[in-house]
Amino acid sequence: MDTSEGLYRCGTVVLLGPPNAGKSTLLNTFLGQKLAIVTPKPQTTRNQITGILTDDDSQIIFLDTPGVHRMRGRMNRFLLQSAWAGVEAADCIVIMADADLYSRKPQLLARELDPIVKGVQRAHQPVYVALNKIDLVRDKAALLPLMQVLGEMWPEAGILPISASKGKGLDELLATVKKHLPEGPPMFPEDQLSTVPLRFMAAETIREKLFMSLKQELPYSTAVEIEQWDEDENGLIRIGALIWVARDNHKAMVIGKGGQNLKEIGRASRLELKQLLGGKVHLEMWVKVRRDWTEDSNFLRTIGLGE
Ligand SMILES: Nc1nc2c(ncn2[C@@H]2O[C@H](COP(=O)(O)OP(=O)(O)OP(=O)(O)O)[C@@H](O)[C@H]2O)c(=O)[nH]1
Ligand SMILES: [Mg+2]
Structure with a gap:
């Protein structure tokens, strides 16, 4: 604990986004352990999954959520509810988006992210967009138009290019979200990684x-x-x-x-x-x-x- 400044932070960061964006991968990379399952297929995650990252000056409770999509049906309704419930519980919102997919198919960006933009519009928490899978984007210039469109859709959101699987840009992302956590003692013992049974x-x-x-x-x-x-x-x-x-x-x-x-x-x-x-x-x-x-x-x- 950072006793020199007496400032310890503890709070919840929700990972929200379309299916297959890499939310569960990011959770696992942050925790250095596989807590959430990962597949190349959409709609892998079905429940909220916590990952508790404790270090010297903060405890971040990450909340992995089911992908936000437009499909109908009872199970989908539950998946969506569980994703949005994560937002309510969070001090900071990180929207994950697949930079590789949208740089190849820009028309999908608005379609997939619109419902999410609308959903968090009234949220009082700070919002960041983690443009994920940049390791797959060969021509990094292709990220610029994406960042521009995102900036227009969401003027108040910070945009951070990352690679969840290769660990790129993650220190910056961590430092950024930490700033938004409330001061307070850790909620969980430091060796606890999750609340998932x-x-x-x-x-x-x-x-x-x-x-x-x-x-x-x-x-x-x-x-x-x-x-x-x-x-x-x-x-x-x-x-x-x-x-x-x-x-x-x-x-x-x-x-x-x-x-x-x-x-x-x-x-x-x-x-x-x-x-x-x-x-x-x-x-x-x-x-x-x-x-x-x-x-x-x-x-x-x-x-x-x-x-
Ligand atoms: N190349 C690359 N692949 C990634 C990266 N992050 C995730 N993936 C891959 O993307 C696919 C989907 O990852 P998941 O972590 O399951 O995505 P998710 O957002 O949790 O998906 P749902 O649970 O279905 O909403 C998997 O095949 C991952 O290996 C990345 O940074 N780079
Ligand atoms: Mg998942």
């Missing part, structure tokens, strides 16, 4: 492998629920997980020919769960059909996607 992280790990193994729109209508979690006297953790799909034919797609796909999901999940839980893991998975579950409020609630 291990069980949830285990389910997410499996969901990530599942997402990666599926094509097209299918990931969106799959979910993972941990049904069993026991630890025996030798420290072996037995996990039973249900993979939910929304249609009968999806079940066969998840399982794959001769069970190959599910086997591969299990192999990759086990490997990572061992690291996450620091011990031996026995993982069993079942694939179950619940027709159109993404529209079923009761079911959404039971798997943690509803209030």
Whole structure:
């Protein structure tokens, strides 16, 4: 703690933005650990995920949120609610935007960011735009028109070019957001990295492998629920997980020919769960059909996607 000035800051920074912008990647890079799952597919994150970054002069509680999009349906409504609830809880707002995507397809910029600009317009907190993935933008001059358009859309927002995966521009981003945190003591012990329960992280790990193994729109209508979690006297953790799909034919797609796909999901999940839980893991998975579950409020609630 910085006792020389007696000034310690503690507060919440929300990471908001369209799907696939790199919000979860940024959270993981800041924390030096994988707290949130990351995939190249949109709508990977479904819940608010905290990452607590503690150093000598501040404790920043980052809030990773589901991507803001225009899709309809019950589950989407919950995802959006959970993204906007993050804004209410924050002292500072960081909007993530994919600089590579928008430099190639400038017409998408306004379309994807408009709902977010409108959403934060009345927010009282300071807003920054983190133009992410600059490592993919070969001609850095291509960033200038983007910054110009953003500056017009959002005159009051500061713009910071970053690369979440390569760690570029992150010191500047940290220093900038820190200035906006209220003075106060840390809210969490310094060795606590998140408030997310291990069980949830285990389910997410499996969901990530599942997402990666599926094509097209299918990931969106799959979910993972941990049904069993026991630890025996030798420290072996037995996990039973249900993979939910929304249609009968999806079940066969998840399982794959001769069970190959599910086997591969299990192999990759086990490997990572061992690291996450620091011990031996026995993982069993079942694939179950619940027709159109993404529209079923009761079911959404039971798997943690509803209030
Ligand atoms: N090259 C490059 N890729 C990145 C960077 N940041 C994120 N990515 C990639 O972008 C994809 C999406 O990243 P996520 O962190 O899952 O994005 P998100 O904003 O959390 O997405 P949702 O949870 O779906 O809203 C992944 O394939 C990441 O590896 C970056 O700085 N550079
Ligand atoms: Mg995410």
